[in-house]
Amino acid sequence: MQRFFPYLIGLVIILAVLSSCVFVVRERDSALVFALGEVRETITEPGLYFKLPPPFQNVVLLDRRLQTIETKDPERIQTAEKKNLLIDSFVKWRIIDPRQFYVTFGANTRAAEERLSAQIRDALNASVNVRTVKEVVSSQRGDIMKEMLSTVDNRARPLGVEVVDVRLRRIDFAPEISESVYRRMEAERKEEANRLRATGAADSERIRAQADRQREELLATAYAEAEKIRGTGDAEAASIFAQAYSKNPEFYSFYKSLEAYRSSFSSKDDLLVISPDSEFFRFWDNGQGTAPARP
Structure with a gap:
C-alpha cells in the first residue's frame, strides 16, 4: 500500500490541476478570464470552458441579471417653489460591459449601486428643482421619470452599466408644508366649485330666458292664429245671418x-x-x- 501512496498523491494533484483548468459560465453570469492580472477574454455565452491553472489564469464571474436599487429613506428634494418633498424611488439596472464594469468597480456590486444612487439623486434634484409641487405630484410625473432615466443611463453606460427603468414610487409632502399645501389645494377646489356654480347659474338664466322667449313667441303666434280663425268664423256667421235674413225678414225679426x-x-x-x-x-x-x- 505504501508503494502506491505516491501515485495516489500524484493523481490527486493532477485532478486538482485539471479541475482548476475547467470552469462553467451559467446563463445569469458573465466571465472575465485574467492572465497575470490582465483581462484576456470576456465570456458571455453559457457553457463549459477551459483555462490555464492559477496563477497563470484565473476567472471572475459577474452577475448580469437585472438588479434593483431601492432608496432606504425618502430623498428630501426642493421644488421650484422652495417646498420640500419626500420622494421614494427605485432603479432597475444590469451589467452590459463586464470588462468596463470590472475596470470601474472591480467585482464590487455594492460600489456600483452607491455610484448609481448618487447619480439618481443628482438627476432627481435636477428634474424636481425646476417644477412646482403640482407638476411633480401629478401632471409631469411621467416626464420626470423619463428625464431621470435618460440622464442616469447616459452617465452609467461608460461604466459598463445599463439603467433599464427609473420609477418614483411615492411622493409625500414634508411635515412643515403639508398643512399649507392642503389649505391651498382646498382653496383651489373651492374656487373651481364656485366657478362651476357661476357658470351653471349663467347657463340656467340663459336657458330660462330662451324658454320664456319661445313661450311668448308661441303664445303670440297662437293668439294671432286664434284671432284669424275667430274673425273668419264671425265673417261666415254674419254671412249666414245675412242670407237667412234676406230669405224671410219677418221670421228673422220674430226669432230675434x-x-x-x-x-x-x-x-x-x-x-x-x-x-x-x-x-x-x-x-x-x-x-x-x-x-x-x-x-
Missing part, C-alpha cells in the same frame, strides 16, 4: 224678438221698466209684428 224676450225674462226676479207700446213688445200681442196703436 223671442231671443230677446228669453234673455230679458230668464229669472223671476228680473224687472223691466218700459212702455207697453214700445217697439220691444211688437210681437207680444201681435203675431204680425206691427206696432201697437198709440192713444
Whole structure:
C-alpha cells in the first residue's frame, strides 16, 4: 500500500490541476478570464470552458441579471417653489460591459449601486428643482421619470452599466408644508366649485330666458292664429245671418224678438221698466209684428 501512496498523491494533484483548468459560465453570469492580472477574454455565452491553472489564469464571474436599487429613506428634494418633498424611488439596472464594469468597480456590486444612487439623486434634484409641487405630484410625473432615466443611463453606460427603468414610487409632502399645501389645494377646489356654480347659474338664466322667449313667441303666434280663425268664423256667421235674413225678414225679426224676450225674462226676479207700446213688445200681442196703436 505504501508503494502506491505516491501515485495516489500524484493523481490527486493532477485532478486538482485539471479541475482548476475547467470552469462553467451559467446563463445569469458573465466571465472575465485574467492572465497575470490582465483581462484576456470576456465570456458571455453559457457553457463549459477551459483555462490555464492559477496563477497563470484565473476567472471572475459577474452577475448580469437585472438588479434593483431601492432608496432606504425618502430623498428630501426642493421644488421650484422652495417646498420640500419626500420622494421614494427605485432603479432597475444590469451589467452590459463586464470588462468596463470590472475596470470601474472591480467585482464590487455594492460600489456600483452607491455610484448609481448618487447619480439618481443628482438627476432627481435636477428634474424636481425646476417644477412646482403640482407638476411633480401629478401632471409631469411621467416626464420626470423619463428625464431621470435618460440622464442616469447616459452617465452609467461608460461604466459598463445599463439603467433599464427609473420609477418614483411615492411622493409625500414634508411635515412643515403639508398643512399649507392642503389649505391651498382646498382653496383651489373651492374656487373651481364656485366657478362651476357661476357658470351653471349663467347657463340656467340663459336657458330660462330662451324658454320664456319661445313661450311668448308661441303664445303670440297662437293668439294671432286664434284671432284669424275667430274673425273668419264671425265673417261666415254674419254671412249666414245675412242670407237667412234676406230669405224671410219677418221670421228673422220674430226669432230675434223671442231671443230677446228669453234673455230679458230668464229669472223671476228680473224687472223691466218700459212702455207697453214700445217697439220691444211688437210681437207680444201681435203675431204680425206691427206696432201697437198709440192713444
